[in-house]
Amino acid sequence: MAENQQYIDRCKLLIEEKLGWENSSSWQSQDFENLSEQIFVETNTIISSSTLKRIWGKVQYKSRPNISTLDALSRFIGYSNWRDFVKSLPGIDNPETLTSRPKKSIDYYRLFIIFGIVFFAVSFLLQMRSNKTLSFSNVKFQSEAVTDGVPNTVIFKYDASQSNADSVFIQQNWDDMRRKRVEKFHHEHASVYYLPGYYRAKLVLNDSIVKEHDVFIESxxxxxxxxxxxxxxxxxxxxxxxDNWLGITPEDLGRDLNIYNQDVHSFMLTHVNKELSVDSRSFSLSLNVQNTYDYPGAPCRQTEIVLLGTEGVIIIPLSSRGCIGDIKLRIGNLFMDGRSNDLSAFGVDFSSPVAVECSASSEKIKIKLNNELAYEGSFSNGIGNIVGIRIKFQGSGRLDSFKLGKVS
Structure with missing residues (x-):
């Protein structure tokens, strides 16, 4: 495993770069579910979220991923298979030959020179940075919670464009481990808060806190x-x-511990048929969908409607309103992450079915939820012919009144 880990790590890095999500250290279960779905859409190969968690080190597992898994990951980043990916890495031998090649003696003198050059280069860069005085003007930082209670997504609005900062961060609270790097020239970032509390959010330029304000999540x-x-x-x-106290007993916890900690399974409805085929540049979709999994262990009730095209996909995400910071919208090659885009229109009340409409014409696409416009944008290229649909529920769900056809 150690002989191949450098290749696996490189493959993971390229996947993370392709996704453009937050650092994988902050990925949660739904992120691995989303990655599993995207890999299936693009490679027609199923890699379970639990397998992906093991590869990314979220779950301890000593065995090496099998070759079919590595082949699928390689295809996801544009290679024909794992062997093709390994051969493409410059200056690295094929892992099959690593154990058989003779070990070279270490040139300590050359190693000393290299370390010296690196040390002085790093010292110079750090000194240059320390001499750079931070300057900024017209910095803005405010936020608004999208709902009451928890979970709750807080959408931060910021503007640090008129600064010379190399790095911009938003910190959820006093804990600098909750500091997330954001794009300097973007203006939105969403964070999901899962516990009630009084938080002091901060805007950080380089290492300096330049703005802060209160975030109050009530219960x-x-x-x-x-x-x-x-x-x-x-x-x-x-x-x-x-009757006269709050809390749980050891018996309560012991009896139901497995239930509390179990993973929530995903349920999928899917239909793929060439007779469904309709041009994605001129189509109309309508359906009623409801996530019926009212369970304390899955408060977000995330649901995805996936339109499968011959040249791409459309993924319409739905979730409980407080969790919209963890969803992702995809329209062909356009990705919108709820962490850096305001997707609050896709937060819904699943106590009753949600009416979903999606239509495209005149190089535009629209998505409506319960007759309210949730998204509208350019759609000049389309995704080929739509030949199938998947509806994926976190837990259980139902579908009513499905219609897919050409715009008249």
Whole structure:
């Protein structure tokens, strides 16, 4: 495994660059679900989210990924297979030959010179940076929560374009581990808060805090929460609220621990047929969809409607309103991440079916939810002919009144 890890790490890095998401260290379960879906769409190969978590080191697993998995990952970044990817890496031998080649003696003198050059170069760059005085003007930083309670997405509006900062960060609270790098010339960033609290958000230019303000995430009443590595489990009130006290007993926790920590399965409805074929540049889709999984362990109830084209896909994301910071919209080659784009229009109330409409004509595409415009944009190239659809539910769900046809 160690002999091949450098190639796997390089492959992971190229995948992360292609996705353009946040650093993989902050990926959560839904991110790996989304990656699994994208790999399937582009390679027609299923790699489960649990396998992806193992490859990215989120789950301890000592075995090497099998060759079919590595082939699919390679195809996802534009190579024909794993061997083709490995051969493309400059200055690195094929891993099959690594164990058989003779070891070279170490040239300590040359190593010393290289380390010296690197040390002085790094020192020079650090000195140049320390001599650079931070300057800025007209910096803006404000935020607004999209709903009440938790989970809750806070959309930050910022402007650091009139500064000489090399790096711009938004920090959710006092903990600098919750600091996320954002694009200097962008103006939106969304963060999902899973716990109620009083937070002091900060705008950081290089290493300097230049703006900060309060973010107040309230809870209507006492909540019982089981803290987990990913999304917390929100206990039903009948579990933790008693006649004259609040809390749970060891028996409560022990009896249901596996239920609290289990992964939420995804359910998919799919239909692919050449008789469905309709030109994506002139089509109309309407359907009613409802995520019916009202379960404390999956408060986001994320749902995706995927239109499969012969030359690309359209992915319409839906979720509980408080989780819109974790969703992603895809229109052909256009990706919009909820962390850096305001996708609050795709936050819905799943207590009743959601009416979804998507149509394209005159090189434009529109998406409506419950008769309200959620997205409109250019769509000149299309995605070829639409030949299928998938509806993916986090948990359970239902579909009604599906219609797909040509715009009349």
């Amino acid at each position: 209507e009443k006492w909540m019982g929460v089981l803290l987990r590595d990913s999304i917390p489990f929100y206990f039903p009130e009948e579990i933790y609220r008693h």
